[in-house]
Amino acid sequence: METDELIAALAADDTAPKRPRLVWRLLPGAVVSVILMALFWGVRPDWGQAVQNLPVLTKQGLPVVLLLLAALLLRQGAPGRKPMLGLFAGIAGAVALAWGIAVLRGGDIMGQSAWQCLLSIPVLALPMAVPLFWGLRHRVEPQPARTGMVAGLFAGAAGAAIYALHCDEDSAAFFLLWYGLGIAACGVAGRIAGARLLGV
Amino acid sequence: MTAKDAEIEVLMRQGLAGDRRAYARCLALLVPRMRAMAHRDLPAHLTHLVEDVVQEALLSIHLKRGSWDLARPLLPWVRVIIRHKAIDMLRATPRARHDPIEDYADLGAPEVDPLAGLHLEQALARLSDRDAALVRQHAVQGVDADSLSRSFDLSPGALRVALHRALRRLAEAARKEEEWKPTS
Numbered sequence: 420m421e422t423d424e425l426i427a428a429l430a431a432d433d434t435a436p437k438r439p440r441l442v443w444r445l446l447p448g449a450v451v452s453v454i455l456m457a458l459f460w461g462v463r464p465d466w467g468q469a470v471q472n473l474p475v476l477t478k479q480g481l482p483v484v485l486l487l488l489a490a491l492l493l494r495q496g497a498p499g500r501k502p503m504l505g506l507f508a509g510i511a512g513a514v515a516l517a518w519g520i521a522v523l524r525g526g527d528i529m530g531q532s533a534w535q536c537l538l539s540i541p542v543l544a545l546p547m548a549v550p551l552f553w554g555l556r557h558r559v560e561p562q563p564a565r566t567g568m569v570a571g572l573f574a575g576a577a578g579a580a581i582y583a584l585h586c587d588e589d590s591a592a593f594f595l596l597w598y599g600l601g602i603a604a605c606g607v608a609g610r611i612a613g614a615r616l617l618g619v
Numbered sequence: 620m621t622a623k624d625a626e627i628e629v630l631m632r633q634g635l636a637g638d639r640r641a642y643a644r645c646l647a648l649l650v651p652r653m654r655a656m657a658h659r660d661l662p663a664h665l666t667h668l669v670e671d672v673v674q675e676a677l678l679s680i681h682l683k684r685g686s687w688d689l690a691r692p693l694l695p696w697v698r699v700i701i702r703h704k705a706i707d708m709l710r711a712t713p714r715a716r717h718d719p720i721e722d723y724a725d726l727g728a729p730e731v732d733p734l735a736g737l738h739l740e741q742a743l744a745r746l747s748d749r750d751a752a753l754v755r756q757h758a759v760q761g762v763d764a765d766s767l768s769r770s771f772d773l774s775p776g777a778l779r780v781a782l783h784r785a786l787r788r789l790a791e792a793a794r795k796e797e798e799w800k801p802t803s
Contacts, residue, residue: 420739422650424758425674429681430643431757434783436635436685496688498695558686559679559696561703618794619679619703 437557441493444550451546452581460539460585469589478586478594482579485510485602489573493551493566497559504565507572511599518595526592533597536586540601541608544571544578548609552616560617567613568606575605623648628693635684646677652694653677653701660705668708671738675708676700678790707794742793750785757782 456462469475488510492503522528530536551570560566579598588594627648634642650673657672679700687696743751749771756767768778 422670422674425677426643426646428754428757430639432782432786433639434779438685497699557683559683559700561699619700
């Protein structure tokens with residue numbers, strides 16, 4: 420087929436161009452996650468007071484910081500994207516270090532709900548991850564695996580931030596490890612999904 | 620940005636707003652630029668793949684044009700697509716061997732890709748007959764949708780959707796073909 424014939428066929432297709440609209444796709448997913456958490460997990464009753472302590476504030480705030488960073492990365496369109504993955508590596512390193520210190524000081528690692536935490540974060544991330552990937556499919560992504568990983572980290576961090584409203588394990592040795600693993604698992608899953616679903 | 624670049628961008632904006640004539644003109648103006656870009660990205664012995672790269676990039680531009688950020692220049696965005704498609708094409712092409720042909724007296728002519736330039740044709744062949752016919756008919760008859768909707772027995776709306784889906788499948792088929800590796 421000649422190139423000008425292809426152009427004619429493309430110009431004949433007048434279905435409206437699909438826009439990524441990531442924020443608009445994400446918002447309903449976030450609402451679904453919060454509702455799911457409130458219905459099946461339940462907000463911890465003393466959240467308002469607990470969050471004034473530094474460990475709980477860290478547990479609640481760190482995922483929010485992470486999701487804002489990931490959102491900044493995701494907002495940038497294809498050409499001229501600044502690589503900020505070093506930043507994520509830095510955060511992961513700092514978290515690992517802080518976790519090590521917390522363990523050495525005799526913090527409770529396993530707590531009561533390690534598995535519940537590890538599973539809940541991806542489950543709560545899913546309602547946001549699906550529309551996010553759907554939107555990213557409409558975008559030009561020259562590095563699909565990397566974008567997928569950032570999207571997965573975003574959804575995982577958002578899931579963790581929502582789960583932290585429920586979670587009443589306030590030992591740093593617990594939440595740095597299990598939250599970290601839950602978010603990292605979302606990042607890995609996002610990387611695999613990105614390599615398959617996203618592209619140019 | 621040259622005046623021509625600005626003109627292409629204006630045409631793309633009009634195309635996104637629904638002006639199909641402007642859109643076709645925009646793509647037609649883009650093609651020489653895209654050929655030049657693909658030429659730069661492909662090594663000298665693979666320049667016969669330029670048109671394949673351009674055609675695949677056109678499909679990608681078309682399907683993802685809604686994600687072009689209107690506030691940013693168009694050509695760097697196109698550049699990303701071309702580079703990506705060229706790299707894909709390189710990966711899919713068996714690495715050229717540079718052994719002197721004299722050492723292989725038992726071989727015939729040097730290896731030439733007999734399917735060069737037929738990439739999109741191959742992708743079309745993988746579509747269902749109806750999808751392929753839809754794309755071809757549109758390509759030949761252009762924007763005259765009325766006669767097409769009669770010949771395919773589809774309402775204009777259904778014809779539009781059918782063409783869009785056929786183009787999406789075509790882009791997918793072209794991409795899948797790149798993933799195909801010869802078992803040598």
